[in-house]
Amino acid sequence: VFLELDGRGSRQAQLTRALKAAVLAGRLPSGTRLPASRALAGELGLSRNTVTASYEELAAEGFLQARVGSGSFVAPIPGHEAAAQRADATPGASASQPLSQFAQRAREAYRRPLAGAGLGELPFNLQYGLPLTNPALTTAWRRELAHAAAYTSPNYPEAAGRADLRAAVCDYLARRRGLQADPDDVLIVSGTQEAVALSARVLLDPGDRVVLEDPHYVAMWRAFVAHGAQVDTVPVDDDGLVCERLPDVPPRLVCVTPSHQFPLGSVLSLPRRLALLRYAHMHGSWILEDDYDGEFRYGGAPIAALRSLDAHDRTLYVGTFSKALFPALRMGYLVVPRALREPFRMAKQLSTFGTPAIDQAALARFIQSRGFERHLRRAAQALRTRRAALLAGLREHAAGVVEVRDSQAGMHLVAWLRGFDDARQDALIEAARARGVGLHPIAPCYLSAPPRPGLLLGYGGVSPKEIEVAMARLGQALACV
Amino acid sequence: VFLELDGRGSRQAQLTRALKAAVLAGRLPSGTRLPASRALAGELGLSRNTVTASYEELAAEGFLQARVGSGSFVAPIPGHEAAAQRADATPGASASQPLSQFAQRAREAYRRPLAGAGLGELPFNLQYGLPLTNPALTTAWRRELAHAAAYTSPNYPEAAGRADLRAAVCDYLARRRGLQADPDDVLIVSGTQEAVALSARVLLDPGDRVVLEDPHYVAMWRAFVAHGAQVDTVPVDDDGLVCERLPDVPPRLVCVTPSHQFPLGSVLSLPRRLALLRYAHMHGSWILEDDYDGEFRYGGAPIAALRSLDAHDRTLYVGTFSKALFPALRMGYLVVPRALREPFRMAKQLSTFGTPAIDQAALARFIQSRGFERHLRRAAQALRTRRAALLAGLREHAAGVVEVRDSQAGMHLVAWLRGFDDARQDALIEAARARGVGLHPIAPCYLSAPPRPGLLLGYGGVSPKEIEVAMARLGQALACV
Numbered sequence: 001v002f003l004e005l006d007g008r009g010s011r012q013a014q015l016t017r018a019l020k021a022a023v024l025a026g027r028l029p030s031g032t033r034l035p036a037s038r039a040l041a042g043e044l045g046l047s048r049n050t051v052t053a054s055y056e057e058l059a060a061e062g063f064l065q066a067r068v069g070s071g072s073f074v075a076p077i078p079g080h081e082a083a084a085q086r087a088d089a090t091p092g093a094s095a096s097q098p099l100s101q102f103a104q105r106a107r108e109a110y111r112r113p114l115a116g117a118g119l120g121e122l123p124f125n126l127q128y129g130l131p132l133t134n135p136a137l138t139t140a141w142r143r144e145l146a147h148a149a150a151y152t153s154p155n156y157p158e159a160a161g162r163a164d165l166r167a168a169v170c171d172y173l174a175r176r177r178g179l180q181a182d183p184d185d186v187l188i189v190s191g192t193q194e195a196v197a198l199s200a201r202v203l204l205d206p207g208d209r210v211v212l213e214d215p216h217y218v219a220m221w222r223a224f225v226a227h228g229a230q231v232d233t234v235p236v237d238d239d240g241l242v243c244e245r246l247p248d249v250p251p252r253l254v255c256v257t258p259s260h261q262f263p264l265g266s267v268l269s270l271p272r273r274l275a276l277l278r279y280a281h282m283h284g285s286w287i288l289e290d291d292y293d294g295e296f297r298y299g300g301a302p303i304a305a306l307r308s309l310d311a312h313d314r315t316l317y318v319g320t321f322s323k324a325l326f327p328a329l330r331m332g333y334l335v336v337p338r339a340l341r342e343p344f345r346m347a348k349q350l351s352t353f354g355t356p357a358i359d360q361a362a363l364a365r366f367i368q369s370r371g372f373e374r375h376l377r378r379a380a381q382a383l384r385t386r387r388a389a390l391l392a393g394l395r396e397h398a399a400g401v402v403e404v405r406d407s408q409a410g411m412h413l414v415a416w417l418r419g420f421d422d423a424r425q426d427a428l429i430e431a432a433r434a435r436g437v438g439l440h441p442i443a444p445c446y447l448s449a450p451p452r453p454g455l456l457l458g459y460g461g462v463s464p465k466e467i468e469v470a471m472a473r474l475g476q477a478l479a480c481v
Numbered sequence: 482v483f484l485e486l487d488g489r490g491s492r493q494a495q496l497t498r499a500l501k502a503a504v505l506a507g508r509l510p511s512g513t514r515l516p517a518s519r520a521l522a523g524e525l526g527l528s529r530n531t532v533t534a535s536y537e538e539l540a541a542e543g544f545l546q547a548r549v550g551s552g553s554f555v556a557p558i559p560g561h562e563a564a565a566q567r568a569d570a571t572p573g574a575s576a577s578q579p580l581s582q583f584a585q586r587a588r589e590a591y592r593r594p595l596a597g598a599g600l601g602e603l604p605f606n607l608q609y610g611l612p613l614t615n616p617a618l619t620t621a622w623r624r625e626l627a628h629a630a631a632y633t634s635p636n637y638p639e640a641a642g643r644a645d646l647r648a649a650v651c652d653y654l655a656r657r658r659g660l661q662a663d664p665d666d667v668l669i670v671s672g673t674q675e676a677v678a679l680s681a682r683v684l685l686d687p688g689d690r691v692v693l694e695d696p697h698y699v700a701m702w703r704a705f706v707a708h709g710a711q712v713d714t715v716p717v718d719d720d721g722l723v724c725e726r727l728p729d730v731p732p733r734l735v736c737v738t739p740s741h742q743f744p745l746g747s748v749l750s751l752p753r754r755l756a757l758l759r760y761a762h763m764h765g766s767w768i769l770e771d772d773y774d775g776e777f778r779y780g781g782a783p784i785a786a787l788r789s790l791d792a793h794d795r796t797l798y799v800g801t802f803s804k805a806l807f808p809a810l811r812m813g814y815l816v817v818p819r820a821l822r823e824p825f826r827m828a829k830q831l832s833t834f835g836t837p838a839i840d841q842a843a844l845a846r847f848i849q850s851r852g853f854e855r856h857l858r859r860a861a862q863a864l865r866t867r868r869a870a871l872l873a874g875l876r877e878h879a880a881g882v883v884e885v886r887d888s889q890a891g892m893h894l895v896a897w898l899r900g901f902d903d904a905r906q907d908a909l910i911e912a913a914r915a916r917g918v919g920l921h922p923i924a925p926c927y928l929s930a931p932p933r934p935g936l937l938l939g940y941g942g943v944s945p946k947e948i949e950v951a952m953a954r955l956g957q958a959l960a961c962v
Binding site for chain 1: 490491497498505538541543558560561580582584588591611612614622627634635636638655659674675678682683684685686689704707755785789792803807808809812821824827831833834835836838839
């Protein structure tokens, strides 16, 4: 029999695979006597041990039978040969079989691109969401992980998250976000995306209505669209979500970024906060409060979380460590109304069984020891410097052209382009790209048409020096378009 | 105005909360002048700084207005008072609002208990799934984590998983499981549960049919039921899934444990492997191969993965590190057919955005450096000793009563109880519990009635010495029932 080894993996694995294929294809019918191991080894240039081991493997799996004193024979495989011919004559239904509706909707949702994608190869990429690199944090986190690895139980963690981390999150929220929460209200998740996906699963059936702000975070929109929700959008102005525009047909869920609208930066005003809470209470809607970078503010007092004003327990509060620490961590939390504790724990357990325990233990200790808040102070100082460099650079190199929407918070600014049309914006982005500067339009964040061309300038992932160079090159790019 | 501090959090937070509540309830109507900070501080026994800071916080959030020279006044909140009265008159729809159908089905699914739950407080808990504690592994893992923390990019990891880990998984599968896979076929997930939940989302609409073995892993059943799938079961015998009993109405998905049936331990025979693959090919069904503890075998050659025989690319192969390493890690992998690569990546990204990157990097290096396989050899040796202690203890203390179904693999045995009825089995479990020994019936793993009373004896989480004591006490318990 002709055996061809395919060169993938060990020689034994190749031989075993080749022999199986020959048996299954009928080239070695049942009852065939295989060559003696020494002979086959010589023929194929293998060691005899390799052939013997392969024969043993095939015997253990039922392909061969050894008969004492007379060698190895291909085993009968009842029903195989006739059935294999039938199966080959019947084309499998695989090609025509559709994926689930979820998978089909997901594919549709991915046609809408994420804002700020691509351009990762440029030396000066002003992309929103890039982490602030920070050697002190790397050192501290490494220490916490090593410590946690030594004492964390190797068993399954609680589905809702470790009790120490849930308590630490509550302490932090009370101190920094004016939010009183019970550790039993907290669910540790892998970040905003998991919080949104779980909320969709627990609260929404396909066809149910969700309200998003417009503009918004595209990955959140994708999650709801893939889930099958009917997404309505409500515009945003300088006071945040325009509550008067909330739909008359009440949604099951309203998603807002009240502390720092994404991406425009406005703060939801007190009258609107109260109006939104009333709306949710009257219509039986839930509110998802995404506090995606509430940690970093550069002026004024921090604004308490919307949830802290909610007398009727309709608000789900989502926080992430992707901005406050770094996205590779994949950790965040969801504070849920009391009525939703149990359904969310079940949904989390059904989905992943729980979040990695050593990471959780390390984070709990980092928060409890106040290392986290020390890091936040350092990070806020670094971000403040970067932000100042960006504002100074825009004043120096783009005065009169860009109009900055300054939000006193976060890790990005919105720069509207005065008197630009889309073609000129695209030309600017291209001219900047040719100079190594990654600029990202704000348009993908809008489901409707944006009011005018503008850029979303992230400063978390670039140093002050890099920002200075990037702004000078932006000035050159502006001179060409 | 009467202000009561609630004692939760800092004094400033308490005062701010009390003042907000008074404003929102109308006890401090708009235009009301607040007491001077010094006066209020004296009245409430607070420092004046606390009161001033609280007033500033309230002003920033829009509750108060400061007028130069004349103090702080409650701000007008347009529309609040009248609207609040209307809202109070309208009972919220919250109480009557149902959760999603997913959440309702999840609640139903959780009525069926997990096998082996509870009894965690007992000193000799023979629960399946408890990890093998291993100081050498803790040390090695701590070192890998610390190393990975220092060099892993802090940015979002790829949704499918880090390329180094996917490649390491493919090397491992080729060497140990006879499985040739392309790193692009691999999705890093948090374990079997996430693999199952993602498969349900990508492949099944509510109402679609799934086949599970009976008995099976209850958490998998729960995931499909919560997803809304129609679950059919097919019995298992000494050759694994009885393929002739596969339903005539073809399911979208057939879930099997071919290397080591859970929990009975049988190995799916070669004729049935081929029959199952033909069935899937002819009917356009997918197969989910759960290789939950394929790493540990104590006799005979390892059996190659079912997927390695699949010429038509219908098999999803699931592996977990919960048994080979430890469950707190929350890491596993899914090898998918080529046609499903993209939908699974999308589903994973929509669900969690990706698996924690430092953990992935640590695991990739642990596998590449062969530290993982060194650990597996040590762990297999330790498990072999435990298994021998369990078998010896059963022979000594339970001879004639238990009939062991010995599977030559894994971290548990099934012990059928000869001549027991359910009442006597329950009495035995209770008598053992009273002696500190945790015994777990096999019945919860069955959706149908089990053939007779039996126990699922896990030996991963108990030392040989503990097993010896536990068996002696089992003997005492048997003497009482």
